[in-house]
Amino acid sequence: MSFPVLKNDRLLRAARGEEVDKIPVWVMRQAGRYLPEFRELRSRHDFFTICQTPELAAEITLQPIQRFDLDAAIIFSDILVIPQALGMVVEMRPGVGPVLPEPLETPTDLQRLQHPVDVNATLGYVFKAITLTRHRLEGKVPLIGFSGAPWTLMGYMIEGGGTKTMSKAKAWLYQYPEASKELLQLLTDVTVDYLVGQVQAGAQLLQLFESNADFLGPALFYQFALPAIAEINQRVKDKCKQLKLEIVPMTIFAKGAHYALEELSKCGYDVVSLDWTLDPEQSRQRVGPNITLQGNLDPCALYAPNVSLEREVKEMVKKFGKKRYIANLGHGIYPDMDPESVRIFIDTIHSF
Numbered sequence: 221m222s223f224p225v226l227k228n229d230r231l232l233r234a235a236r237g238e239e240v241d242k243i244p245v246w247v248m249r250q251a252g253r254y255l256p257e258f259r260e261l262r263s264r265h266d267f268f269t270i271c272q273t274p275e276l277a278a279e280i281t282l283q284p285i286q287r288f289d290l291d292a293a294i295i296f297s298d299i300l301v302i303p304q305a306l307g308m309v310v311e312m313r314p315g316v317g318p319v320l321p322e323p324l325e326t327p328t329d330l331q332r333l334q335h336p337v338d339v340n341a342t343l344g345y346v347f348k349a350i351t352l353t354r355h356r357l358e359g360k361v362p363l364i365g366f367s368g369a370p371w372t373l374m375g376y377m378i379e380g381g382g383t384k385t386m387s388k389a390k391a392w393l394y395q396y397p398e399a400s401k402e403l404l405q406l407l408t409d410v411t412v413d414y415l416v417g418q419v420q421a422g423a424q425l426l427q428l429f430e431s432n433a434d435f436l437g438p439a440l441f442y443q444f445a446l447p448a449i450a451e452i453n454q455r456v457k458d459k460c461k462q463l464k465l466e467i468v469p470m471t472i473f474a475k476g477a478h479y480a481l482e483e484l485s486k487c488g489y490d491v492v493s494l495d496w497t498l499d500p501e502q503s504r505q506r507v508g509p510n511i512t513l514q515g516n517l518d519p520c521a522l523y524a525p526n527v528s529l530e531r532e533v534k535e536m537v538k539k540f541g542k543k544r545y546i547a548n549l550g551h552g553i554y555p556d557m558d559p560e561s562v563r564i565f566i567d568t569i570h571s572f
């Protein structure tokens with residue numbers, strides 16, 4: 221596939237460990253609810269209809285790029301498109317979030333899942349949105365593709381939505397370890413095909429979101445989450461090589477898995493994204509010099525007055541340094557945040 225020439229490759233250079241003129245910056249959940257232009261469009265369309273309509277998904281992906289001096293775009297979609305591809309109903313309820321009205325209750329429910337998944341048939345709309353967005357971007361910045369990691373997806377599929385304790389999904393890990401592994405393997409297989417399809421469609425970096433890692437302690441994380449995370453990186457890169465596709469950098473964001481930072485950095489990912497609870501200097505010491513770190517401003521720092529926000533950002537960058545670093549928040553931006561604070565965040569990063 222041929223696309224417009226990339227004019228700003230800071231993100232990709234930093235991910236590969238090359239020198240950069242300025243520190244690359246993007247914001248997790250940068251397209252979405254805090255932007256009035258998103259809310260306007262969203263008031264007219266259902267969430268998943270937007271995801272499934274390449275024109276709309278491309279338009280929303282570009283909204284933050286038109287507004288801010290960002291160094292990357294991330295395709296507008298959601299991690300829950302994989303449970304949908306497996307035949308589960310997922311609704312996005314305004315003010316509530318994702319709801320799966322018929323969650324998995326016991327291992328016999330695994331039979332309800334429609335697999336193996338033909339990703340072109342079930343998720344081809346994401347690939348189309350990626351290809352269209354790559355053209356619409358006109359090479360301004362690279363386009364990031366993403367997926368939820370298997371444990372995080374398993375959580376939503378069993379809980380039926382967001383949860384405070386993840387107790388039903390964790391009960392599976394303790395009561396049905398073999399069925400849990402079967403489900404995680406099935407999700408790993410779909411995720412590999414889905415991410416390779418995104419590269420084929422034009423994604424230039426891939427991020428895996430293990431947002432629900434914070435519910436697990438080290439024992440469960442190492443037994444159930446980490447093996448899938450490692451397998452996905454390896455198989456996506458092997459398959460891209462086999463298909464003679466470009467091998468794109470990959471980022472792992474395992475929110476709350478602070479204890480596993482060393483192990484995560486040895487999984488083969490090019491970038492490890494840190495949540496805001498981790499200290500940048502200690503994290504660098506723990507992972508060594510040969511991996512790129514991403515993060516990790518506390519999203520709530522965007523509520524601070526401008527002067528304090530600038531100070532927080534400067535302190536963060538001083539600790540990370542300019543080498544092998546991609547600036548971001550430590551988790552997604554919240555819906556009630558002021559877009560002007562995002563501008564200050566980005567401009568302060570670029571001022572170094």
Ligand SMILES: Cc1c2[nH]c(c1CCC(=O)O)Cc1[nH]c(c(CCC(=O)O)c1C)Cc1[nH]c(c(CCC(=O)O)c1C)Cc1[nH]c(c(CCC(=O)O)c1C)C2
Nearest residue numbers: 248249250251252253296297298299314317382429431552
């Ligand atoms: C990367 C991404 C995601 N969702 C969306 C994007 C694309 C937008 C972007 O980043 O620019 C749009 C995206 N996804 C959603 C919205 C709002 C939906 C709406 O308009 O009603 C948007 C813009 C809805 C959504 N989808 C999800 C939630 C969390 C619910 C919970 O656990 O309580 C919610 C609220 C699940 C979800 N979705 C995602 C994650 C991983 C990142 C993270 O940890 O923040 C997770 C956990 C990933």
